[in-house]
Amino acid sequence: MEKTLKRAIPEKMRNPAEKQTRKYGELQGSPAGEKSWKKEIAKETLDYAGFSLTSPQFMNVFLFISGASIFLIGIVNAARVFLNTISAGLAERMNPSRITILFAGLLLSATLLAMIFAISSSNPLILAGTLLASGMIIAIMGTFRQSEPASKNEPKIAHRALYNSAIGSAILLITGLALDRVSSGYSLVLSAAALVFLISTILKMLMPSKSEMKKTLGSVKEGLGFLRESSKNPFLLILLINMVIITSAQIASNSFYGVFIYNNFFITGIGGFANIAIIFSIAIIASLIGPKISLINFKEIGNFPLLVFGTAISSITPLSYVFSPNLASIGAATFLGMIGGAISGVSLGLYIGSRLQGELRQKYYSIMAYATVPSAMIASLIAYIGQSMGLVFIFLTSGIMLIAASMVFFIMVLLYKERELL
Amino acid sequence: MSRINMGKKAISPLAATIILIAFSVAIGVSVMSIGINLGSRQKTNETTCMADECEAVQLQFYSSASQKYPPVSIKDNQLSALLENNGKKDISKVIVRVVTGSEIQNNMHDWKIRKGELYRASAEVMKNNGSSVQIELVPMIESLNRGLIPCSAKALKYTP
Numbered sequence: 210m211e212k213t214l215k216r217a218i219p220e221k222m223r224n225p226a227e228k229q230t231r232k233y234g235e236l237q238g239s240p241a242g243e244k245s246w247k248k249e250i251a252k253e254t255l256d257y258a259g260f261s262l263t264s265p266q267f268m269n270v271f272l273f274i275s276g277a278s279i280f281l282i283g284i285v286n287a288a289r290v291f292l293n294t295i296s297a298g299l300a301e302r303m304n305p306s307r308i309t310i311l312f313a314g315l316l317l318s319a320t321l322l323a324m325i326f327a328i329s330s331s332n333p334l335i336l337a338g339t340l341l342a343s344g345m346i347i348a349i350m351g352t353f354r355q356s357e358p359a360s361k362n363e364p365k366i367a368h369r370a371l372y373n374s375a376i377g378s379a380i381l382l383i384t385g386l387a388l389d390r391v392s393s394g395y396s397l398v399l400s401a402a403a404l405v406f407l408i409s410t411i412l413k414m415l416m417p418s419k420s421e422m423k424k425t426l427g428s429v430k431e432g433l434g435f436l437r438e439s440s441k442n443p444f445l446l447i448l449l450i451n452m453v454i455i456t457s458a459q460i461a462s463n464s465f466y467g468v469f470i471y472n473n474f475f476i477t478g479i480g481g482f483a484n485i486a487i488i489f490s491i492a493i494i495a496s497l498i499g500p501k502i503s504l505i506n507f508k509e510i511g512n513f514p515l516l517v518f519g520t521a522i523s524s525i526t527p528l529s530y531v532f533s534p535n536l537a538s539i540g541a542a543t544f545l546g547m548i549g550g551a552i553s554g555v556s557l558g559l560y561i562g563s564r565l566q567g568e569l570r571q572k573y574y575s576i577m578a579y580a581t582v583p584s585a586m587i588a589s590l591i592a593y594i595g596q597s598m599g600l601v602f603i604f605l606t607s608g609i610m611l612i613a614a615s616m617v618f619f620i621m622v623l624l625y626k627e628r629e630l631l
Numbered sequence: 632m633s634r635i636n637m638g639k640k641a642i643s644p645l646a647a648t649i650i651l652i653a654f655s656v657a658i659g660v661s662v663m664s665i666g667i668n669l670g671s672r673q674k675t676n677e678t679t680c681m682a683d684e685c686e687a688v689q690l691q692f693y694s695s696a697s698q699k700y701p702p703v704s705i706k707d708n709q710l711s712a713l714l715e716n717n718g719k720k721d722i723s724k725v726i727v728r729v730v731t732g733s734e735i736q737n738n739m740h741d742w743k744i745r746k747g748e749l750y751r752a753s754a755e756v757m758k759n760n761g762s763s764v765q766i767e768l769v770p771m772i773e774s775l776n777r778g779l780i781p782c783s784a785k786a787l788k789y790t791p
Contacts, residue, residue: 279775468775469775469776472775472776473776510644510647510651511644511647513644513648514644514647514648514651515651517648517651517652518648518651518652518654518655521651521652521655521656522655522658522659524659525655525658525659525662528659528663529662529663532663533662533663533665534776535665537665538662538663538665541662541665542662545658545662549655597778597779598777598778599774599775599776599777599778600775600776600777601776601777602777602778615652619648619652622644622645622648623645
């Protein structure tokens, strides 16, 4: 029946989206396409398993137990955010051969194995170097990922997100338990991560190369173009400054959540690493809910009120470490904070998508990538002061910064409500 | 039948924002109250609550059977003491607090005493005008959470 209908419709009148899908090749619905998406899903599963095995919270604890100071942990995390953004942006311009992909995969596995040496020899500097290198390679390899046309049997993206989150949470819990219960558990976990990423690389090599890559990181000139535009429109400038404040607060506080839980709840709950795993499994599940809340409510409420709400809610997480430092409270606050972060992220994305058009939007994304530099610097400064004032200072400062950012968004609602900006 | 304007927002952005801020404050207070309730039960149930970092601190005057001199003495307004860190944390500084009938003198000293180590300490204390004197040595530790903190509950007391 479907075939008959297709024959009856002339080629020119067919759905353009369908034509677009056909343009990518004969993968759609074909045995090759089936194999391709199965490989893609297998690779994705392995990647999520690898990300859980090398969770940044565990890595920060490894740094801490290797003897790294608060400042070093802070600066490594800040540098990681900046280097990952820039290296991923630069990698988008590459068209990697299979050998390049294999080399990157091998290098990643080697850095993970080098981490074992750094932890066992309690050398925080080597560990910091390998952490930065592995983060950059993962970010670069992330841009090499496939985006194949959907096969008719391929699970929907929402189902894949749910599946990947379940895998991620389960592996995170197993990793936490392994780190607590197995002697030299870090060797086991990092070796497993090296193996998982290597298999993922091999799967990646077996997949056809991507036809086209979307560039997200523009030139410095483009970024400066946005700044010039902002000088004419204070709304954009305030938005940009506020995003820098939010990113700094998030980098600073995220660097120490795991360390705080490990240090204070080492003998309570189910163990230092397992407690971290439970708290951040909650975060993974919450990250699925947040975007849905934004997508359901943005038409009725508006993007900007949701941005205020999301930012205010995300301040609960760091503040819970200050005012209510117990696992139950931290768990609930992490759940809410993750939802808040997702709400504000999606709301901002929708707002930018609807209000900034064409070139200006591209300029915005460019400046946001370069804005990780001041964000990383502010986060490092907070960590530097936190070195003498303690982790509570870092969480309190981050919480206050997020509340201040939320209030700035609120003032923007008050000032610009008449101008159709919301 | 009245027409429904599907394009218009249900409430104004300002009203929505105020309601959402109030909602987020309420959620925040609720989350913090979980902690307050658990905190009150901390002494009986320590499965989820944070332990006091000063619990691991133990500063003592060193004493042994073969010791010829007293572990602590005050001579010519000079306090001399042989201190021992028997706790599980390194001591970074010590506050020497001299309490007389009318005055309190606090002096912070950079006496770094590692776990299990002995430390010969000396400090000048205020002149004794005849009233009773109590000397307190308050250990201070580098807390990961709060920076440098005094552990007053673990103070070492000495009355000459």
